[in-house]
Amino acid sequence: MTKGFTDDEKKGLYKAIHSRRDVRSHFSSRLIDEEVLSRILNAGHHAPSVGFSQPWNFILIKDPLTKKKIKESFEVEKENSSRLIEEPKKSKYLSFKLEGILESPVNLCVTYDPSKFGPFVIGRSSIPEAGLYSVCCAIQNLWLAARTEDVGVGWVSILSNDVLREVLDLPNHIVPVAYLCLGYVDEFAPKPDLETAGWLRRLALKDVIYFERWDDKENPSWENIQEIIKTNLDYA
Numbered sequence: 001m002t003k004g005f006t007d008d009e010k011k012g013l014y015k016a017i018h019s020r021r022d023v024r025s026h027f028s029s030r031l032i033d034e035e036v037l038s039r040i041l042n043a044g045h046h047a048p049s050v051g052f053s054q055p056w057n058f059i060l061i062k063d064p065l066t067k068k069k070i071k072e073s074f075e076v077e078k079e080n081s082s083r084l085i086e087e088p089k090k091s092k093y094l095s096f097k098l099e100g101i102l103e104s105p106v107n108l109c110v111t112y113d114p115s116k117f118g119p120f121v122i123g124r125s126s127i128p129e130a131g132l133y134s135v136c137c138a139i140q141n142l143w144l145a146a147r148t149e150d151v152g153v154g155w156v157s158i159l160s161n162d163v164l165r166e167v168l169d170l171p172n173h174i175v176p177v178a179y180l181c182l183g184y185v186d187e188f189a190p191k192p193d194l195e196t197a198g199w200l201r202r203l204a205l206k207d208v209i210y211f212e213r214w215d216d217k218e219n220p221s222w223e224n225i226q227e228i229i230k231t232n233l234d235y236a
């Protein structure tokens, strides 16, 4: 393994990061090539994990009956969550397409198993959530790998975990972390759908970075980077 990345290799990684999208529509019904799907899952499996606990499992789903049950849960949960907001936002929210469960050829449930490798995991005693964070690293890895393979991924969290447990036969100690819809797409939108729809916008980088302590945006020992992050950085 060489030490550095060539400029083209760096560009490739940043391109994957900046052009990755959450995909909910325009999935091709073409089955994902199984070599490709394996590479995507292998990218997930090479994520960092607390104490190297690798606490993830990946459940691949294509059975239409399973998908139908999950889609029903989505409909119930979307309706329930819409009660939390007032008009006109409520109607706008309800009009959004927020899943591609039936249209995508493959659904993938990524789960967390806190029991893997016994109760003691290096680094997880003080912050037990580190196990869940590890599973999220795996999800991001596979999401980026999928982008390079022209496979769209959409995360559906408007679901009941109880339904997921029942439909997928999950043992009690297994936590469903992500329900993902995967399929080939012809293009990836340049911006998040929620930004295009005017729901929220991307925050400026300078507004999310503090120096030395919470809420400190002006610190003399960091003045160079303060200048740089004020410009509109675009690596895409």
Ligand SMILES: Cc1cc2nc3c(=O)[nH]c(=O)nc-3n(C[C@H](O)[C@H](O)[C@H](O)COP(=O)(O)O)c2cc1C
Residues within 6 Å of the ligand: 020, 021, 022, 023, 024, 097, 098, 099, 154, 155, 156, 157, 158, 191, 192, 193, 194
């Ligand atoms: C934990 C998590 C849960 C999400 N749940 C949903 C969801 O239920 N439905 C949906 O359409 N998008 C969902 N998304 C996608 C986000 O809306 C999306 O990532 C965000 O709008 C930014 O867009 P981008 O991923 O295309 O950059 C989820 C994303 C994450 C990380």
